Amino acid sequence: MSEQKQAVCVLGGGSFGTTLANLMATNGISVTLWLRDEAVARQMNEERENRRYLPGFKLDPSLRITTGIQAALGSADIIFLAIPSGAFRSVLQQIGGSLAGKAVVSTTKGIEQPGFLMMSEIVEQEAPAARVAVLSGPNLAKEMAAGALTATVVASADEQLCRKVQAVLGSRTLRVYASQDRYGVELGGALKNVYAIISGMAAAMGVGENTKSMLITRALAEMTRFAVHMGANPMTFLGLAGVGDLIVTCTSPMSRNYQVGHALGKGQTLEESVAQLGQVAEGVNTLRVLKQKSEEEGVYMPLVTGLHAIIFEQRTLEDVIARLMSGEQKDDVEFAAFSQLGRRETGQ
Numbered sequence: 001m002s003e004q005k006q007a008v009c010v011l012g013g014g015s016f017g018t019t020l021a022n023l024m025a026t027n028g029i030s031v032t033l034w035l036r037d038e039a040v041a042r043q044m045n046e047e048r049e050n051r052r053y054l055p056g057f058k059l060d061p062s063l064r065i066t067t068g069i070q071a072a073l074g075s076a077d078i079i080f081l082a083i084p085s086g087a088f089r090s091v092l093q094q095i096g097g098s099l100a101g102k103a104v105v106s107t108t109k110g111i112e113q114p115g116f117l118m119m120s121e122i123v124e125q126e127a128p129a130a131r132v133a134v135l136s137g138p139n140l141a142k143e144m145a146a147g148a149l150t151a152t153v154v155a156s157a158d159e160q161l162c163r164k165v166q167a168v169l170g171s172r173t174l175r176v177y178a179s180q181d182r183y184g185v186e187l188g189g190a191l192k193n194v195y196a197i198i199s200g201m202a203a204a205m206g207v208g209e210n211t212k213s214m215l216i217t218r219a220l221a222e223m224t225r226f227a228v229h230m231g232a233n234p235m236t237f238l239g240l241a242g243v244g245d246l247i248v249t250c251t252s253p254m255s256r257n258y259q260v261g262h263a264l265g266k267g268q269t270l271e272e273s274v275a276q277l278g279q280v281a282e283g284v285n286t287l288r289v290l291k292q293k294s295e296e297e298g299v300y301m302p303l304v305t306g307l308h309a310i311i312f313e314q315r316t317l318e319d320v321i322a323r324l325m326s327g328e329q330k331d332d333v334e335f336a337a338f339s340q341l342g343r344r345e346t347g348q
C-alpha cells in the first residue's frame with residue numbers, strides 16, 4: 001500500500017488533536033477524530049468547526065468525527081494521541097489491546113507521576129505490541145490551523161515509522177523532521193512548559209528585553225542540564241523540540257502556559273489563572289513533578305525551584321528574584337554536558 005493510502009485516527013478533540021486531524025485530512029489522508037463529548041462531536045459534525053477548542057477554523061469535509069473509540073480506531077494504521085497527560089493512561093487502557101502492530105504517536109507534552117514517565121513509556125506499558133513514536137516541536141495549534149509555516153519533529157528508534165509519519169503529516173505548510181532521540185524530544189516538550197509560565201509572569205511584570213533573553217537562555221541551560229543527567233542527547237535541545245519549542249512558548253501570548261504565568265504575574269491565584277484558561281496548561285503539573293525529581297536526582301534547577309516557591313510555597317516574587325540574582329556566579333555554557341551523548345538514545 002502506498003503511504004498516501006494510510007488510514008489515521010486521532011484521539012483527543014482539543015485544539016491540537018483537531019488541528020492535526022484536519023491537517024492530515026486536508027492532505028488527502030483518511031482521518032477519523034475521536035472525542036468523548038457527544039455534544040461537541042454533534043456540533044462539529046453539523047457546523048464543520050470545533051467551536052469549543054478551535055473556533056474560526058473550518059474542518060475539511062472528509063474528516064470523520066466520532067465518540068465511538070473502537071469505531072474510530074477501525075482499520076487505522078497510525079494513531080495519534082492528543083490527550084492531556086492526566087488522562088492519557090486512562091484513554092489507552094480502553095484500547096491498549098487493539099493497538100498491537102499499530103503505530104502510536106504521542107503528541108502530549110507532560111510527565112506522569114509516580115514513576116516520572118514520559119507518555120511514550122505509558123504507551124509501551126499499556127500497548128506493549130505497538131510501535132511507538134512522539135511528535136514535538138514549536139507547534140502552536142492555532143497557528144498551524146491557520147496555515148502558518150511550521151516545523152515539527154517525529155522521534156522514534158523505528159526509522160520506518162518516522163517516515164510513515166512524515167508522509168501523512170508533511171505538507172506545504174508543515175515540515176516534519178525525524179530524530180532517533182525519542183526520550184530527549186519528549187522531555188524537551190514537557191520541560192519547556194514550566195519556563196513558559198515563568199516567561200509569562202515576567203512579561204506581566206513588564207521586565208526588559210535583556211531579562212527576557214536571560215530567562216530563556218538560562219532556561220535552556222537548566223533543562224539541558226537535567227536532560228543530560230537523565231540520559232537524553234544534549235544536541236536534541238539545540239533542535240526544534242528543544243530551543244525551538246522553548247522560544248515559541250516563552251515568547252507567544254498564544255501559549256496557554258505563558259497565559260497562566262501572565263495571569264499569575266498580574267496577581268491572580270493559580271486556581272483563577274487555570275480556570276480562566278479553560279484548556280490544558282501542562283506546565284503546572286510538570287513543575288510539581290520536576291521539582292521533586294530534580295531534588296531526588298540532585299540536579300541544580302534554580303528556575304524550577306523559584307517558580308515552585310512562588311506558586312506552591314507562598315513565597316513572594318521579590319524574594320525569589322532576589323535569591324536568583326544573588327546566587328553563586330557560575331559558568332555560562334556547561335561544556336561538560338555535551339561530553340555525554342544521550343545514554344538513553346544509544347542504549348548505554
Ligand SMILES: NC(=O)C1=CN([C@@H]2O[C@H](COP(=O)(O)OP(=O)(O)OC[C@H]3O[C@@H](n4cnc5c(N)ncnc54)[C@H](OP(=O)(O)O)[C@@H]3O)[C@@H](O)[C@H]2O)C=CC1
Pocket residue numbers: 012013014015016017035036037053082083084085087090091107108109110139140141142278279280282
Ligand atoms: N494546543 C497546542 O498548541 C499544542 C498542544 N500540545 C499538547 O497536546 C496535548 C493535548 O492538548 P490540547 O489539545 O492543546 O488540549 P485542549 O485543552 O485544547 O483540549 C483537551 C482535550 O482533551 C480532552 N480530554 C480531557 N480529558 C479526557 C479524557 N479523560 N478522555 C478523553 N478526552 C479527554 C478534552 O475533552 P473535553 O472537552 O471533553 O474535556 C479536550 O478535547 C497536551 O499535552 C498539549 O501539551 C502539543 C503541541 C501543541
Ligand SMILES: O=C(CO)COP(=O)(O)O
Pocket residue numbers: 109137138139140141193196245248249254255256257258280281282
Ligand atoms: O506546546 C505548545 C507549542 O509548541 C503549546 O504550548 P501551550 O500548551 O503552552 O499552549
